Amino acid sequence: MEKVIKIGLLGLGTVGRGVYRILEENRENIQRRAGVKLEVKRILVRSLEKERGISIPNDYLTTNINDITNDPEIKIVVEVLGGIHPTLDYVLEALNKGKSVVTANKDMVAQHGQRLFKAAQNNQCDLLFEASVAGGIPIIRTLKQSLAGNCIEEVFGIINGTTNYMLTKMSQGGCEFGDVLQEAQAKGYAEADPTSDVEGFDAARKIAILASIAFNSRVQLNEVYTEGITRITADDIAYAGELGYNIKLLGIAKDRTEGIEVRVHPTFIPKDHPLATVGDVFNAVFVRGNAVGDTMFYGKGAGELPTASAVVADIMDAARDIVRNVPGFIGCTCFREKPVLGIGETISKYYIRLKVADKPGVLASIALVFGNKEVSLKSVIQKEATGKTAELVLVTHRVQEQNVQDALMDIKQLSSVLEIANVIRVEGEK
Amino acid sequence: MEKVIKIGLLGLGTVGRGVYRILEENRENIQRRAGVKLEVKRILVRSLEKERGISIPNDYLTTNINDITNDPEIKIVVEVLGGIHPTLDYVLEALNKGKSVVTANKDMVAQHGQRLFKAAQNNQCDLLFEASVAGGIPIIRTLKQSLAGNCIEEVFGIINGTTNYMLTKMSQGGCEFGDVLQEAQAKGYAEADPTSDVEGFDAARKIAILASIAFNSRVQLNEVYTEGITRITADDIAYAGELGYNIKLLGIAKDRTEGIEVRVHPTFIPKDHPLATVGDVFNAVFVRGNAVGDTMFYGKGAGELPTASAVVADIMDAARDIVRNVPGFIGCTCFREKPVLGIGETISKYYIRLKVADKPGVLASIALVFGNKEVSLKSVIQKEATGKTAELVLVTHRVQEQNVQDALMDIKQLSSVLEIANVIRVEGEK
CATH class of the missing domain: 3.40.50.720 (NAD(P)-binding Rossmann-like Domain)
Incomplete structure (x- = not known):
């Protein structure tokens, strides 16, 4: 002593x-x-x-x-x-x-x-x-020690407090991105130059670290597909709610046989998922191990x-x-070399919002394109027309992203499609 | 290697x-x-x-x-x-x-x-x-290592999966305790003799261990005040919902200047508290440290x-x-000897459900007794009379439990009070 x-x-x-x-x-x-x-x-x-x-x-x-x-x-x-x-x-x-x-x-x-x-x-x-x-979330020690007996299959979570605060406010108030950003800056939650947070760069660094530890294979920062929250609108949040989801900016990493998926983007999460209710500046990381099953770790991410x-x-x-005279015993744990998969190889469900001409046959022509690219649709909502346009909200079944991207390339060419308003991946469903 | x-x-x-x-x-x-x-x-x-x-x-x-x-x-x-x-x-x-x-x-x-x-x-x-x-929740390593820089102020959580499954079912279906117990037994979630789970004994062992580690002072099993869920009715669950709470069986430990509070009992938790949505057989432990603030750890408690x-x-x-040739370096961490407080010394809010005669002046006489014992009331709901009786549902402000118990002793003597139907502590509110 x-x-x-x-x-x-x-x-x-x-x-x-x-x-x-x-x-x-x-x-x-x-x-x-x-x-x-x-x-x-x-x-x-x-x-x-x-x-x-x-x-x-x-x-x-x-x-x-x-x-x-x-x-x-x-x-x-x-x-x-x-x-x-x-x-x-x-x-x-x-x-x-x-x-x-x-x-x-x-x-x-x-x-x-x-x-x-x-x-x-x-x-x-x-x-x-x-x-x-x-x-404040002891996630690294948990991955390295407490869950060390597991093969970790997935790590994903809310790892940026600023954007979580903003999305929480947007979903409570029906506000748009710009208004909420101003509020976050006024409260000191967002910086004067908010790029690193709102574009997902901060979360990308963190998920690169988490993926490297969880899967014992080094993930480089430039291998992380990164998409921020600047394109999320009050409409997307309203549709998410209607469909039973919340929108969160997630860092996601999955260990697949072919390689590692690692990405940061706004994500639909079912409302009954433990991550869905993590609000304000709180962070939470969800981990699935082949022995422990589903676990989640919640706390303040900064401060x-x-x-x-x-x-x-x-x-x-x-x-x-x-x-004890044993420093340096546990060093780097990246003893594997697994490739990181391209975003096109992601397997996910997708929410797709389209602005289309409000006339007969539009849905049929769109559904045909998706069918040709082997993208099967789980749900379709057609929204009230305003003037001559309507909004189509589609959710797909699980499919490889490349197929969705290919379909959207073709759909863009359809004269009845005015705009691909947003595409958001869906996570956390069975 | x-x-x-x-x-x-x-x-x-x-x-x-x-x-x-x-x-x-x-x-x-x-x-x-x-x-x-x-x-x-x-x-x-x-x-x-x-x-x-x-x-x-x-x-x-x-x-x-x-x-x-x-x-x-x-x-x-x-x-x-x-x-x-x-x-x-x-x-x-x-x-x-x-x-x-x-x-x-x-x-x-x-x-x-x-x-x-x-x-x-x-x-x-x-x-x-x-x-x-x-x-599956690595709570002991978290307390001993990851939060070791903190003075832990509170540890409380859902640490018995069987009762959490039962309370989840009761709150979803409006069912009574007995029916849900049978279902849990049929599914293998409850044992043929469910005493250890439903009476809170299993949770008491766990909170004794957690409190000892968190506060570095040994808590003996017989010092844990223990109350099970057998007296929770569909009515209590319905009132909880109406008042904005869920009912959970919690193990609770708090480090106070005078001593340690450590107890197991059914508890009202605000619906927006992270523990409130932990359903089925899942466990979750909430920890508040003087540096880290609020954290929560979620996963399967058994299996x-x-x-x-x-x-x-x-x-x-x-x-x-x-x-590394260093076994036995970190041994017992109970380097303090702090007394465990009696249940009367608990400080909490209380939900109290009374069956009373449906006549004028009853509420006044009850409120007077609480006032005399310095128990102040946060809310009062008087429920539809059936025949000649009514139900009074009271929630107190934070107060020492002995005052509530003293008040209830006097209230029991009032001729207009037919029954003290239930008393449930409220946790997790500011």
């Missing part, structure tokens, strides 16, 4: 402050549970002058990374700076100096994971990154303390390994 | 077969992930003759426990026999012989945990028991493969510790 492990913290933004606060406020529990005292020794900041709203001894702060990487007393480096440059260099340097690293940086892990794991392995250090996906909670759990694991 | 760890399996019932099957079917994944080959060497059974519907080499089976505990090659003993005698002796013997133990036995862990942990510690072995609570999935994860953890 006498032993102390010293920590170097890179960054003192929202999450950094959260980590410092938790280590202070929950000090006794943490020490008893980790079996060792944990102390922050140095903190890398950009400016020594900035007001931070937290009381930290002045000599903890430094603007020089070498004060941390060259300090042999510091055994664990916690990276909450974000970004790739210069962060990646700092982290590699720390690993090469034999320090275990805990990071919350999904960009870096998704893009440079392989290099980082190699450095960790070469130097017998831990590299832990629970906080990089879905902050100072939820994210810091995950960082601190990783710090404690790294500390236990250091005390 | 050459190393093999040999396992002794105690019991070849439902879960035992599941463990054997997973170790066979997921062999490659398990070996790669654990970093070592896992092989069942001997299996303790009652009879060598019994038909088991699974192909196992004959020389694996034995009726003699010494063939396992005295075999130095067996490093991990997996206990899926159930019961206390002779199981407890077997497990203690295995620990005393230096073998790590994985158990799914909630009775044994809840009643004899302290003795078992002591033996594990003395012999530097792992004692792992993820499968003892909520089968051959979900439970075996948890057992296999524990086997893999034990195996990793053996390979």
Whole structure:
């Protein structure tokens, strides 16, 4: 109980402050549970002058990374700076100096994971990154340990809080995308430049990490098919409701014999699916294993303390390994090389909304095209005509996506079809 | 990758077969992930003759426990026999012989945990028991590791599948307890003697284990206030719906400054709470930590493969510790001694259903008694009189239970009150 492990913290933004606060406020529990005292020794900041709203001894702060990487007393480096440059260099340097690293940086892990794991392995250090996906939800440790006896078949979930907040509001209020985005920005849930969230890029990084761990095969970020929520309209949400679904932006990964499906897009989810009622900024990840069956893990995906909670759990694991003298034992788990399938190879059901001329025979000509491409339809709703146009809402049975895309190419050519208003995949049904 | 760890399996019932099957079917994944080959060497059974519907080499089976505990090659003993005698002796013997133990036995862990942990510690072995609570939900590892940086404030959840199935059916069909019990028995979800499930004893064992881990203070089984679902009627369920709640049998544990609240009873849960929509035989555990906020973990609570999935994860953890030569490092985590509060000290809201004479002044006299005992009412519904009686449905604000009990003692004496039909605690509201 006498032993102390010293920590170097890179960054003192929202999450950094959260980590410092938790280590202070929950000090006794943490020490008893980790079996060792944990102390922050140095903190890398950009400016020594900035007001931070937290009381930290002045000599903890430094603007020089070498004060941390060259300090042999510091055994664990916690990276909450974000970004790739210069962060990646700092982290590699720390690993090469034999320090275990805990990071919350999904960009870096998704893009440079392989290099980082190699450095960790070469130097017998831990590299832990629970906080990089879905902050407060301990999904990485769950996949790596608790469900390790399973072959994981599917992982999918709501892994971006901003878009979940927006879709929740749209479905409650019947509002359009633009209005809800403004509201989310006003509340601080969406950034001034919301691209990374609303275009699905943030979720893509996270599902790349989750798929790599679940299926033990590295998924590169550029292999993730990514589609955001900017084209979702109040009409789509209303139709979803009518058909018994909610619309959620999901990250989806499935292990198929031929390869791995991995994609991010707006998705119809049946209203009685456990993910359907996950609202506001909450995240939830659904996992199906061949032994455990269906499981779901729910919590806050971001925020100072939820994210810091995950960082601190990783710090404690790294500390236990250091005390037991076994860091670096569990390294990279990508021992397979499975191809990632193209989006055309996806197998799914599809919701398709078409604007068509309101005249006899239109439905027949459309149904004929789908039939020719072997796409069979589960339901068709024809909506009240406004003037000379009508709206057709179709839901298909399970089919390979290429067939749907081929059919839509032909349908676009039909003179009676004015617009393919939206195509949304359907998930979570038997 | 050459190393093999040999396992002794105690019991070849439902879960035992599941463990054997997973170790066979997921062999490659398990070996790669654990970093070592896992092989069942001997299996303790009652009879060598019994038909088991699974192909196992004959020389694996034995009726003699010494063939396992005295075999130095067996490093991990997996206990899926159930019961206390002779199981407890077997497990203690295995620990005393230096073998790590994985158990799914909630009775044994809840009643004899302290003795078992002591033996594990003395012999530097792992004692792992993820499968003892909520089968497929990795809640114990989550509390011990993933949320270790938090002070856990509350743990509550649906931890008995049989009663959740029954309450789900009652709320869907408007049926009474007896009918639903028969259906559950016919489907094999309830046992011929359903006492342990419907009286809440099974859930009590599990919440005793969860509370001990979450709050780092041992909760004894006999300290858990326990109330089953036998008194829940279709009327209660209908009123719950009308008031915006579902009724669930919950295990509830809260860490308060004065002590620990720990109890099992039917509970009103708001319909928009994540636990409210957990149906059928599914389990879900809700955890609130001072850093992570609200989290929930959902999955199958029982069954051959979900439970075996948890057992296999524990086997893999034990195996990793053996390979790294660090078994027994994380032992008992009950480093505190906090008192368990009596049920009268509970702080909650209460639903109270009274049968009263249908005449003027009755409500006033009842409200006066509650007022005298400082119980303030949130809502009152007076229901249609049938003949000369009426039904009063009250929901209180948060108050100490003793005040409610005192008020009810006085209310019972009122000549206009015919019956206190039910009192149900309300949880999960702000």
